[in-house]
Amino acid sequence: MVSGLVVIGLLVAAFVGYNIGGSSTGVAFGPAVGGKIVNKTTAASLFTLFALVGGWTVGRNVITTMSEGIVPQQEFTLLASIVVLFFTGATLLLSNIYGVPASTSMTAVGSIAGLGLATGTLNESMMFGIVAAWIIAPVAAFWIGFLFGRYLYPHLDARVSFTRFEAGLVTFERTGMMPRVSINERAHPRDIVGAAAVLIVACYNAFSAGASNAANAIAPLVGSGSLTASQGIILAIAAIGLGGFTIARRTLDTVGDGLTDLPILAALVVSLVGATIITVLSDLGIPASLAVSTTSSIIGLGWGRSSRHTTLVGASKTAIDTEPTLAVRSSADRARELSTNALLAETAEPDPETERARGPTIGELATEPDIETRPLDPDSIPRVGEESQEDLLREPPVMFDRVATQRVVFLWILTPTLATIGSWLVFSAML
Structure with missing residues (x-):
């Protein structure tokens, strides 16, 4: 007979997985839904499928680390597992209240570390490796x-276009017993390629999310012996999928929330970078944050794009100039403000028919009826050092103002810290 504590543990694990699915589905499939490539139901279905594949394969390594690597498996009594999951869910809820996507992996590890500190069984070498990966991963994402x-x-921006058709890229006509599938007659081959890229990257993000996040919901229960790894993965992905089919619909309405102001190409690049880093770490059994790596990649991409106005030699001369002119100081100050328009900057005149700049943002794909853009002539792209700084750093809007960035980073540090301290205090009182 299943005990009441087991039921509570399963419910808490499902609650954590439910919230993971609600937030991760929108981030992964926001561009695809906004671009009318797939609808919300299809997005949730694909996310669940690929998250299951990620959790069932690469994710097992992370489950092993979190269920027996950070602290010995015998420390995960059923009650201890429930407490760990409680602090993971509670700090995740706190972050959601403040509107900042928390690192579920960092929070879950912090809760387990609190148990290890209270019992004196923390695997310090394992924790050192995990924390080192938490530092290296965002740095690598930034530089990439x-x-x-x-x-x-x-x-790449000059060769690829992304088009949103109000009627959808793929249409279904029911003229007989079987529906006939056809491509929108207005679509160009490059639109099909762009749509395929959006969908593939979305599925890859779902795979990465499943690989890294399944363990966050069920690793303590696997450690306690209440579930096998396979049973836990099925429970976690079922809860994640439920979140994708329900509360994620609101996230999909806002089309990926923080990614809304990014050009669609930039969103694909940073998603690909973040997902690859997390997949590699998951394969190594290291729980890490997809949100942190993706955000670091966004900062690096915007910074790199806005730096094209100067060569490395020119930047070096500016750096060693002991008496910089007012113009140089002004230029340096402006370079620190990463603008969305640094990624949207045109290298040629807008299309004469649409009068639009290239590279629509995800928000535009979600809100405007029909968006069609045309690639530029690749030969028209200026080389590094020849691009106008005014074009690259045109304001507004600001992608990362300092106050907002500081608040996000602060809460990313605060949530796992609170989980660790709270878990340690509770376990210290219990033991």
Whole structure:
């Protein structure tokens, strides 16, 4: 007979998974839904499917780390597992109240670390490796984004377009017993390629989310022996999928929330970078934050794009100038303000028919009836050092103002810290 504590543990685990699905589905499939490539139901279905694949394969390594690597498995009594999951869910709720996407992985690890500190069984070498990965991952994401934004982004932006058709890219006609599938007659081959890229990256993000987040919901219960790893993965993904089919619909309405102001190409790049870093870490059994890596990549991409107005030699001369002119100081100050328009900056005149700049943002894809853009001539792209700084750093809007960024980073540090301290205090009182 299933005990009451087991039921409570399963419900708490399902609650954590439910919230993960609600937030992650919108981030992964926001561009695809906004671009009318898939609808919300299809997005939730695909997210659940690929999250299951990620959790069932790569995610098992993370479950092993969190269920027996940070603290010995015998420390996970059923009551201890419930307490750990409670602090994971509570701090996640706190972050959601403040509107900041918390790192579920960092919070879950913090809760487990509190148990290890209270019992004196914390695997310090394992924790050192995990924390080191938490530092290295966003730094790597930043520099990958920077290099891509400085050297590759304009060239890819000139060759790829993303179009939103109000009637959808794919249409279904019911003229007989079987519906006939056809591509929107207004779609160009490049639109199909762009849509395929959006969908593939969305599915890859779902895979990465399942690989890294399934453990956050059920690792303590697996450690306590209440569930096997396979049973836990099924429970976690079922809860994540339920969140994707319900509360994620609101997130999908806002089309990925914080990604809304990004050009669609930039969103794909940072999603690909973040998902790849987290997938690699998950394969190594290291729980890490997809949100932190993705945000770091966004900062790096915008910074790299806005730095194209100067060469490395020119930047070095400015850095060693002991008496910078007022103009140089003003230029440096403006370079610190990463503007969305640094990613939207045109390298040629807008399309004469649509009178639009290239690269619509995700928000535009979600809210405007029909958006069609045309790639530019790749030969028209200026080389690094020849692009106008005024075009790259046109204001407003600001992608990352300092106050908002500081608040986000502060809460990213605060939530796992609170989980660790709260868990440690509770377990210290219980033991």
